[in-house]
Amino acid sequence: MFRTALRNVSAHKARLLMTVLAVMLGVAFVSGTLVFTNSLSDALQKQSAKGFDHVDVAVTPRWKEGEGGKTGAYHELTRELVDASAAVPGAARAIGTVQGFTALADKDGKLIGDGFQSQGGNYWGAEDPRYPLVSGRAPKGEGEILIDSRTAERAGYEVGDTVRMSVDGPVLEPVVTGVFTTDDGNVAAGGSLTLFDTASAQKLFGKAGTFDEIAVEAKDGVSDTALRAQLEKALPSDAVETTTGTRLADDQAKAIASSMSGLKQGLLVFAGISLFVGTFIIANTFTMLVAQRTKELALMRAVGASRRQVTRSVLIEAFVVGTVAAVAGLVAGVGIGAGLRSLMGTMDAPMPDGPLVISPGTVGSAFVVGILVTMLAAWLPGRRAAKIPPVAAMSALHATATTKSLVLRNTLGALFSAAGVAVVLAATTMEGADGQAPMGLGAVLLIIGVFVLTPLLSRPLIAAVAPVLRVFGVSGKLARQNAVRNPRRTAATASALMIGLTLITGMTVMAGSLQKSIDKMAASAIEADYMVSMVNGRPLSSDVEKELKRADGVTATSPMRNAYAGVDGQDEYLTGVNGATIGELTDFPMAQGAFEVDGTRAVVDEDTAKSYGWKAGSVFTLVREDGAKRKLTVSGVYRANELVRGILVDTAVLDPHASEPADMMVMVKTADGTSDATKEALEKALGANPVITVQDKQDLSNEIAKMFTLILNMVYGLLAMAVIVAVLGVVNTLAMSVFERSQEIGMLRAIGLDRKGVKRMVRLESLVISLFGAVLGLGLGVFFGWAAGELVGSRMATYELVLPWGRMGLFLLLAAVVGVLAALWPARRAARLNMLQAIKAE
DSSP states (O other), X not given: OHHHHHHHHXXXXXXXXXXXXXXXXXXXXXXXXHHHHHHHHXXXXXXXXXXXXXXXXXXXXXXXXXXXXXXXXXXXXXXXXHHHHHTSTTEXXXXXXXXXXOEEBOTTSOBOSOGGGEEEEEEOTTOOTTSOEEEEXXXXXXXXXXXXHHHXXXXXXXXXXXXXXXXXXXEEOOEEEEEEOOOOHHHHTTOXXXXXXXXXXXXXXXXXXXXSEEEEEEOTTOOHHXXXXXXXXXXXXXXXXXXXXXXXXXXXXXXXXXXXXXXXXXXXXHHHHHHHHHHHHHHHHHHHHHHHTHHHHHHHHHXXXXXXXXXXXXXXXXXXXXXXXXXHHHHHHHHHHHHHHHHHHHTTOOOOSOXXXXXXXXXXXXXXXXXXXXXXXXXXXXXXXXXXXXXXXXXXXXXXXXXXXXXXXXXXXXXXXXXHHHHHHHHHTSOGGGGHHHXXXXXXXXXXXXXXXXXXXXXXXXXXXXXXXXXXXXHHHHHHHHHHHSHHHHHHHHHHHHHHHHHHHHHHHXXXXXXXXXXXXXXXXXXXXXXXXXXXXXXXXXXXXXXXXXXXXXXXXXXXEEEEEEETTEEEEEXXXXXXXXXXXXXXXXXXXXXXXXXXXXXXXXXXXXXXXXXXXXXXXXXXXXXXXXXXXXXXXXXXXXXSOSEEXXXXXXXXXXXXXXXXXXXXXXXXXXXXXXXXXXXXXXXXXXXXXXXXXXXHHHHHHHHHHXXXXXXXXXXXXXXXXXXXXXXXXXXXXXXXXXXXXXXXHHTXXXXXXXXXXXXXXXXXXHXXXXXXXXXXXXXXXXXXXXXXXTTOTTOOOOOOHHHHHHHHHHHHHHHHHHTHHHHHHHHTXXXXXXXXXX
């Protein structure tokens, strides 16, 4: 039986090629994902470990404790603590570090690198071992800086150049006094690092006389644990805590691995979809191969082969095919991993230097996935073939499905579909994250149910296009009959395309609906003409609002100032606003009371009010950053949106007790409304700062739309793999169908159907199958998009379902194109059959 199985594989090499390709693509995606993420994680971990070369122990501040617990402020790391750290017997040196956001512009005034990775820090003394100088000297005063060598090379800066930069809003123009090298992971990932002298860094980052951390380096022969023990004795334990550099490096490595796991899981989901689609092709292929060898298998049964041996022979074939596909997929996956690394480098997201990591786990995963998926998909056709009685198998090439099996299949399909719809509908009534898991379960049940029911659905849906096919004469009539001749095969082929289009359509419906709801949200709740913020989402200096107030044509401004405080014994983030003007700049619908904010009154959103049991007129105690308490009255409860939510209080209540007020956004209303000239005037008033963005409501909407478009394009690209596998399935099905019908095609040619007619028949059959799968996919995609929208809409009052008719029409057209392209080779093969040889073929 083993030799027979191997002989069958070698005898059907061309027929199994599509199956090998389908499995190979899925394995390649899995392997490529693992190679890429493992290589990236390894390189980042090694890069981050270098950053702790001069840190044997890190000293960091603890939270201050007040009467009600944490006060929202840290203890301060002073110069005295730095000196005390340096004075312990095992310390070689102690460096006080200061860090903050620093945006550097290139010579064209544009922000260098990614705003989220543009960092600033301090250069310690005349020589800092962390940052070896390549050229120049250490900075002195606010007018001098150092820049990293990669940024200098990228922007074309040299020692002596004047640059434009910003820390939290206002533009600065310091001189570059030196260039240094660094192992900082942010710089390696495309960001920038700017260094000031310590006093200037403390002033610019709002940490006058204090540090974020003290990095202590041990003397030769002193372990980090021994140094840590000495520091714990010398420093106040209630104000600081110590961590060894080894522990910091390990924590950083775990954090990197954790961050990579999200990317890895996301990519593996799409690989899993491709493999899931591939299982239909594998099952289809082995079903047809087994059907073509029914008489052969029957003879084997007649001469003594058992059912298990027949099934085992099919599984051996699947094992060989899966092994070949796994090897090819692993090789292709390594190439994909290397290609993704290079692609990141061309997208201004360079990877740190490091080798390509091909772990034993990656190799094992490739073989397990390739072989297991293939054998599982081939098991059912093999088992079905073994159950056919030898006499029945010898009497006919194809054994038809029994009425009992059809009834059982349709009953199971109906039950799964009904259960899936019921679970999805139940999930839409839940709130937020509670409904995500049930909706996912319902979606899986419904897809399985529809797949099982697809043979039943194929006849009426394909019959619906019969009037159109009649236009093509005999070829059209034959194509329709061929498409419904074997409903199970048609269903399996169409289902592969259905799954890809279900996901694509669902994502498109969701993205369009969310974009529409955000447009409505901005239009309904925000009355301000402009929103001013940092490009990286970090806080603005409070000086920005002062500059905007002085700008010509500005009639009202209000910051959106985040503050950490205690509320009735719990930690809470508040938003400080200008109580006198916030009513002009927003228009939130009120659930209770009035939207009034001043020194004694605040407004809260519905969720916050519910969590605290508040209503209009309730009084709560606010514990501010410095521990000072204040009683405030809830004047009103408003309906929040994704832009503004939580507790809104007057800035006058927060500012006197905050160490450094900072705004997440400043709302601006102007006398002339929105126009290009007004926007330009506001930008000019802020010094044409590259790190500050001035947006009207349309700009905000366009930015969100750009984000949705980017996500959608990524999803389309990843799901393209599943569609490619589905195309292979259509090609595979048609090729084998042509082989099975060789005698029939020969007869058609003999009685007058020309080669063009044969080609047209095969193409129309492919087109019908592809459109059948597309219609099912579009229908399921719209349903899932609606259901997911209902779940989101429970937390977004402006949510509105939007059906992208244009894109859905495009998807249908693309499905038709897929059908035509997939039929090119099978149609050509059918047309070139020799009619006399085909008629004699068994």
